[in-house]
Structure formats: C-alpha cells, structure tokens
Amino acid sequence: MSIRTILFDLDETLIDTNELIISSFEHTLQHFRPNEFKREDILQFIGPPLADTFKQVAPDKIDDMIEVYRAHNLEHHDELVTPFDGVVDTIKQLKEEGYQLGIVTTKIKSTAIRGLEVTGLAPYFNVIIGLDDVTNAKPDPEPVNKGMAAFGAKPEETMMIGDNHHDILSGQNAGTKTAGVAWTIKGRETLEKLNPTYMLDHISDLRKILRK
Structure with a gap:
C-alpha cells in the first residue's frame, strides 16, 4: 500500500533550530547550574520534552527552568530559525501532489506554529500535534496516532520522519513507515x-522514495 500521509518532526527535521535550542539551554543551565555544562553536553538534551531533560538537571526546579528556557527561546526565535535546504520547495511539491502533511513535535503547539510561519511552511500543514495535545510524548505512539487520526490515515499508508531516536521509535510503535534525516546534529x-x-x-x- 502506498504512502499518502507524511508526519514530520519539526525542529532539526524541517527547520534548523540548532543554535536557538543550544543557546536557550546554555542560558538556562548557566542560570541554574553555572559553569557545569559545556556545549557538547547539551546535545543529549535536544529532542525530548523539556520537563524530561530538566528533571535530570534539577528535579526541584523543572517549572522554573522551563519558564526561563521558553522566555529566551521566544525572544530569539525569529532571528535564528531557518528552513533546511530544499525543505520549502519539497513540502510545497508534496502538498501539490496531494499528500497529507502533518507535524508531530515535542514543542508546544503555539511555538511550533510560529516556527512554521517564520519559515514560510505554515500554509502546507493543517494538522499540528504539539506537546500540549498529548498525554504521552514521543517515543510513545500517541502523538503519531493522533496525527493519523486527524487525517483518517492507516499506519501502512503513513510515514513518520524525524531527526531523533524518539521520532523513529514513535513511528515504529505506531506501526508506520519511518525515515531518519542524515542532517541530524547527533x-x-x-x-x-x-x-x-x-x-x-x-x-x-523523500520524493524519490515516494515515487517508487
């Protein structure tokens, strides 16, 4: 059965937010745990929900750390976020060819929408599943299942694409095809x-794969 529905992670899959994310972590960690983390230490934090990451760092200050992180992230968002090479053209072509395109992300929905708007991708996605739309984040299958449900799609007709282990595992756990992106920072x-x-x-x- 051919693929008709494609679900994408957002950060580091479609849009380059590496510097934004790393700088937001650096700012937050320096505030709460000064001089303890180097840039290379932060790479492990990219991808999972913020609460999961900050639970490892300071379990008694999770909410405070998230607040500081998000304030810094939003302040610098528009200047540091760009689409990866070829993304806008490819997504536009897929939409014109009739594929159902959705976003499944561990970001809160409003921030994901902002990233799509800044990079010119917003018109191509009418389904966005954010962290605040689910009880269980990726790698649980719930986010991918919700994305499929919004389209009325079946797992065998769906592909989940991402840059991180939890993207691939979430798709596998939901029974979809999966694709990793070689440009992942990890x-x-x-x-x-x-x-x-x-x-x-x-x-x-992606278009070459779909044509086959």
Missing part, C-alpha cells in the same frame, strides 16, 4: 542503529 549513525525504513540524505530524497 549524527546519522544514531538513527541508523534504530533501523528506520529509510534514511534521507536530503529532503528531496
């Missing part, structure tokens, strides 16, 4: 170990 080998259905070296590879 290195393509981290995703290859999870055996996604496909690996994308460039976003345009």
Whole structure:
C-alpha cells in the first residue's frame, strides 16, 4: 500500500533550530547550574520534552527552568530559525501532489506554529500535534496516532520522519513507515542503529522514495 500521509518532526527535521535550542539551554543551565555544562553536553538534551531533560538537571526546579528556557527561546526565535535546504520547495511539491502533511513535535503547539510561519511552511500543514495535545510524548505512539487520526490515515499508508531516536521509535510503535534525516546534529549513525525504513540524505530524497 502506498504512502499518502507524511508526519514530520519539526525542529532539526524541517527547520534548523540548532543554535536557538543550544543557546536557550546554555542560558538556562548557566542560570541554574553555572559553569557545569559545556556545549557538547547539551546535545543529549535536544529532542525530548523539556520537563524530561530538566528533571535530570534539577528535579526541584523543572517549572522554573522551563519558564526561563521558553522566555529566551521566544525572544530569539525569529532571528535564528531557518528552513533546511530544499525543505520549502519539497513540502510545497508534496502538498501539490496531494499528500497529507502533518507535524508531530515535542514543542508546544503555539511555538511550533510560529516556527512554521517564520519559515514560510505554515500554509502546507493543517494538522499540528504539539506537546500540549498529548498525554504521552514521543517515543510513545500517541502523538503519531493522533496525527493519523486527524487525517483518517492507516499506519501502512503513513510515514513518520524525524531527526531523533524518539521520532523513529514513535513511528515504529505506531506501526508506520519511518525515515531518519542524515542532517541530524547527533549524527546519522544514531538513527541508523534504530533501523528506520529509510534514511534521507536530503529532503528531496523523500520524493524519490515516494515515487517508487
């Protein structure tokens, strides 16, 4: 059965938010745990929900850390967020070809929408599943299941695409095809170990895969 519904993670999959995320973590960690974390230490924090990350750092200050992180993130958001090479053209083409396109992210929905608007991608996505739309975040299948339900899609007709382990696992747990993106800051080998259905070296590879 052919793929008709494509669900994407947002950060580091469609839009480059590396510097925004890293700088927001640096700002927050320096505030609460001064001089304890280097830039390379922060890479492990990219992807999971903020509450899960800050629980490891200061379990008694999770809400305070999230507040500081989000304030810094929003303040610098528009200047640091850009689409990855070829993303806008590829997404536009997929939409014109009739594919159902959705976002499944661990960001809160309003921030995800802002990222889509800043990068010119908002017109192509009418389904956005954010952290505040689910009880259980990725790698639980709930976010992907909600994305499919919004389209009335079946797992065998759906692909979940992302840059992090929890994106691939969430799709696998929901029974969809999966694709990892080789431009992940964590290195393509981290995703290859999870055996996604496909690996994308460039976003345009997606159309080649779908044509097959």
